[in-house]
Amino acid sequence: MRLVSVEHLTRIFDVSKPWLNRVIERRKKAFLTAVSDVSFEIEEKTVYSLVGESGSGKSTIGKMLVGLLDPSEGSVKIRDVDLAREKDAAKVDAVRADIQMIFQDPFASLNPRWRVRDIIVEPVAARGGETKGMAERLLEQVGLSARDAGKFPHEFSGGQRQRICIARALASEPKLIVCDEPTSALDVSVQAQVLNLMSDLKDEFGLTYLFISHDLTVVQHISDKVGVLYLGRLVEEASPTELFEDPKHPYTQMLLAAAPKLDEFGREVPPPKGEIPDPINPPDGCAYHPRCPIAMDICRKMRPELRKIRGARVACHLADVKGVGPAITPPEAQKPPEFRSKRTADAEESTS
């Protein structure tokens, strides 16, 4: 069943200087299109990941989804309720209770003056619900101790704080959790713990995640579907397997090729060219064309629509067109080399 449907979502920010400066410096108003005509759907109890570099608009989409920002155009519907336009307060409230968010910075997302217990139960207490023993139960569910409920956030490490954030998100028994780079501030070994925990909780509570990340390799373990964003536009959407084995958009190919790999020591491949353009003055046509190795005339003039190619949706005029092969070879379907030694496997069994 469809839980979220995002249609032609656009968000424009006014980034003009104050009017007095504009008059004196004779500047026009400046607008930044952070998200431009993005459409996708999230099925219930699946994980949808949005991946993109800085300025791709991934966090803006997340904020519009949870209602922290209003869309400029288009709509976000959650169970067919449009949060920004729905007039019936009861309906909005019901939907709101079903959405939670986990933020990137575990040091800023917990109020430093509150006890962990009060932080965790706030989503329920704010609606006047019964909260006795709830924080303790949730803390144990996310792998902390019930004793931690009376402590303050500064007594915890980054990974533990992120667990507290997860406990808070779970308190109101939501259906959808938007996770905005939940592990990018964490160390690698802790990141693995948090990702595994999130994936366990998803199965246990039947959650749906929108997972936002700048790192393709992080999301592949958890996602059912991945959307790749570039400069506010959705350029490719596919299942992780499809995306990694057969990336169709040149940008996705570039991202995969540029991602550091642990098994290619001192490789001397030419790095990708160029940087992300200024989102205030995006290029005409396909936003990626100035960096694209296979760009043609049409790419400079016409913005490509998303079209279905095999199991994916791709916004590229040239993807899969005969005779215009991608210049960057996609990483061959790499077989993961045998990783676990016998001792590790044993140890894992005993810890899990």
Add this chain to the structure above:
Amino acid sequence: MTNPILSIRDLTVEIPTRHGILRPVDGVSYDIGRGEILGVVGESGAGKSMAGNAVIGLLSPPARIAQGEIHVNGTRIDQLKGEAMRRLRGKEIGMVFQDPLTSLNPLLRIGDQLTETILAHLDISRAEAEQRAIRALDEVGIPGARERINSYPHEFSGGMRQRVVIALALCAEPSLIIAEEPTTALDVSVQAQIIALLKQLCHQRGTAVMLITHDMGVIAEAADRVAVMYAGKLVELGPVRDVLTTPRHPYTHGLMGSTPLASRGKDRLHQIPGAMPRLDALPSGCAFHPRCPYVQDKCKADPGPTLADGGGEAACFFPLSQDAKVA
């Protein structure tokens, strides 16, 4: 190693606090040779940055070097103070930090910053210095260096700014570069460019590089050898291929397993239980023992062997055998 550029011996950094003396760096020894990139890797709190700061004399009090020696090109530098240390930085040691904005003066044109740095360390005329500055920008791949020399830092994009910082670090032709998380603030595509640039320049000039990062991917791409730190101690040191594919220390092994990889497929990530201990609550014996899957009684009591430089060994009583392979 014969005549290493940087040689650290038994380096210990201490911070006296009211809870006792903390040792963010504890008995660390390693060398970096000419043209070699040594990756120093560890999670936050492992002491990797503190070790870098100790080398460039930028420890903020009350942290201090309590023990050990640091040599650059055979000269002992850990006791240098004030002016002498300042001259050494820049001339012998260049620095590249995580955030390019903080290492550039926002009020000065980049050309002036480069020329000033060159003039401060090399005995040449201003015109010559300017020529050198342009060449430096050219080398780090900034298009139109002759015109761009008059731009201010804010007129560059993030990746270009980091290139300027690298030019600034290299312009006095130091023999050692300390790069602390040089790509962490950058996007994936730009990160690949910066790593490639750093590698190319250092191999060309024979500059030694201490590359401090938490990112195993960056290490795999750039480093020749890798030093793995945990809770202030060096736990493993060796050629990058050996350490990453056949780690001997259980911590390195766990770290490698928990790194998400494009090639690893959709199975569950391997995880190390727990977190790095706080410096004021270090466990007895080997600091890793509460998280170690192979822990034995001996590990709980005895801090374990310390790494001498040179071998691809691990600071562990029971190092993993070489056939414990990692992807």
Add this chain to the structure above:
Amino acid sequence: MTEMPLPPDAPIAVKDPSRLTLALQSDFYYTFRHSPVAMVSTVVVVLMVLAAIFAPLIAPYNPFDPASLNLMNGFSRPMEPNAFTGDLFWLGTDDQGRDVFSTILYGLRISLFVGAAAVLFAMVLGITLGLLAGYVGGWTETIIMRVADVQLTFPAILVAMLIFGVAKGITPVEYRDQMAIWVLIIAIGLSDWVQFARVVRGATLVEKNKEYVQAARLIGRTSPAIMLRHILPNVLSPVLVIATISLALAIIAEATLSFLGVGAPPTQPSLGTLIRIGQGFLFSGEWWILLFPAATLLTLALSVNLLGDWLRDALNPRLR
């Protein structure tokens, strides 16, 4: 994580450490215990506050009870028995035979009360307006901050005198003396709210973009709830520093106003009033009538200021 989860039969309700226990273990308390300046000034301030509160119990005489005054005791020198009556006054007496020590205790009472009440008033006003300006933004912010800017261009003492003058003009004569203290409090408070508002607004702008505030908005918390329950506790440390330093300034402002004759009435003399009275006798050799109230004022203001300085350093993590 590092801690083992509780066994299932263990009681879930564990007693949380109280805020007091936490405070005593904190770095803040530790730096306090290791700063002689902070300790000494705290002791001085606490002693003075206690002396002011319990003035009627401590003071050997009631200087405002005409029945207990003996004009013969006038101009007694400190620590010397009076030539006529043989009474001994520690700090001497003034022209009307009032014990200077007692008048200082009562004056301290007025000075501290006016200072503290004025700062409290300024604090409440400044925090409210600062929170509003920072959190709501837009026109609200523009108006509040412009008013603040305009007020900053006048010296605070001038603003206080203006307010004091206007208030005095509109209160009926028979209430003037009664109202004087309250007018003084409002006048000093109104001249002092700006810095609270500015600091709170700045801190609010930082806090409101933090993710914990977004998390609270997300679950539908109302703006007043977010401002009071989430943001306010996190902007209080700089407020505490300013309040302490403001207290010293307010006490001095009150003394200045009283010295100029527009402050506390002679029936309720503050330290400033005492100094004004005393300075008339300075050149005729009765130095103690001026010196002791002035020294008290100095000690009080200095201690409060040193405490404020130390607070600022202790609460600023960057300086440590």
